[in-house]
Amino acid sequence: MTYSVHSMASVNSALQHMDMLQRDSVKVHTRIATGLKIGSASDGGAIWALAQGMRASNGARGEALTSMDLATGVVETALAAAEGISDLMVEMQGKLVAATDTSLDERGWRTLMNDFVALGNQAQHLVANAAFNDINLLEAGAADISVLVSENPNAQMAIAAEDLSDGGGIFDSTLPASLPQTDASGLATRPDATMxxxxxxxxxxxxxxISRLGVSLKTLEIQRTLLVKQIDVTDAGIGNLVDADLGRESAKLKALMVREDLGLQALAIANEAPRTILRFFQ
Incomplete structure (x- = not known):
């Protein structure tokens, strides 16, 4: 066996082993602290890049989800107003039919038609107040809206506006002038079967x-459910790629602590070997 105070190969070997153990220990501590086994590109470039791409897709899906939530508010508001208009029209029809009764004098049928006009005015107030986020699908001149439904900007859902203003093509009071009006004084004659x-x-x-708006709302709900599911599945996939298994990391940490203890003992033994040289000079 060769003894030297210059090379001390066994000591250097023990030191290198301890240095390796410390680097491994730092990595394990980092994984435990961050909860990530791939926290940066240096931990695994290909997996890190893949996870980043998936995060970007989920970020875009999150924006689409916001777009869908806003659109849902717009459609729900329009639908509630439109249903209220339909209910008022049922009452209006009753007044209109009653006013055609030829046994009524002019005062009688005009009273009924004044009620008809008042109900129609309420319907038009609903149209005016059917805005959400400054978007009103029921007002005159309303524009269709497009909604993001995925991370692909080309995948958009169109929701058609429904102009329910009097004379807008859907709602028609059948009066000589469009609502709102003060009363039914514009009617020259009693309403008839044609009216x-x-x-x-x-x-x-x-x-x-209303049916079209309901279908649009249901479609938005289905698309939103799918989008949320995609986000959740992608998040889980990212976790499978980059999340650390804390149980395994804990076991590794304990094993490293044991190995470090053994390494320290090995280093102490290696340091004792050169001391034997002094015995040669005693």
Missing amino acids: VADFEASMNAVNAA
Whole structure:
């Protein structure tokens, strides 16, 4: 066996082993502290890049989710107002039909038609107040809206506006002038069966518009559910790629602590070897 105070190969070997153990210990401590086994590109470039791409996709999905939530508010508000208009039209029809009764004098049928106008004015107030986030699908000149439904900007859902202003093509009071009005003084003659039939056609058109809004709302709900599921699945996939298994890391840490203790003992033994040289000179 060769003894030297210059090379001390066994000591250097023990020191290198201890240095390796300390580096491994730092990595394990970092994983435990952060909860990530791939916290940066240096931990695994390919996996880190893949996870970043998945995070970007989920970020875009989050923006789409915001777009859908806003659109849902717009459609829900429009739908609630449109249903209220339909309910008022049911009452309006009753007044209109009653006013065609030829046994009523002019004062009687005009009183009924004044009620008809008052109900129609309420319907038009609902149209005016059906805005959410400054978007009103029921007002005159309302524009269709497009909604993001995924991370792909080209995948958008169109929701059509439903103009329920009087004379807008769906709601029609069948009066000589558009609502709102003060009273029914604009009517020159008693309402007749033709006016009733026209109003019923308008009611059917309003109900069809309500049905379209309901379908749009249901579609938004389905698309939102799918989008949330995609976000959750992607988050889980990212976790599988980069999250640390804390149980395993804890076991590794304990094993490293034991190995460090053994390494310290090995280093102490290696340091004792050169001391034997002094015995040669005693």
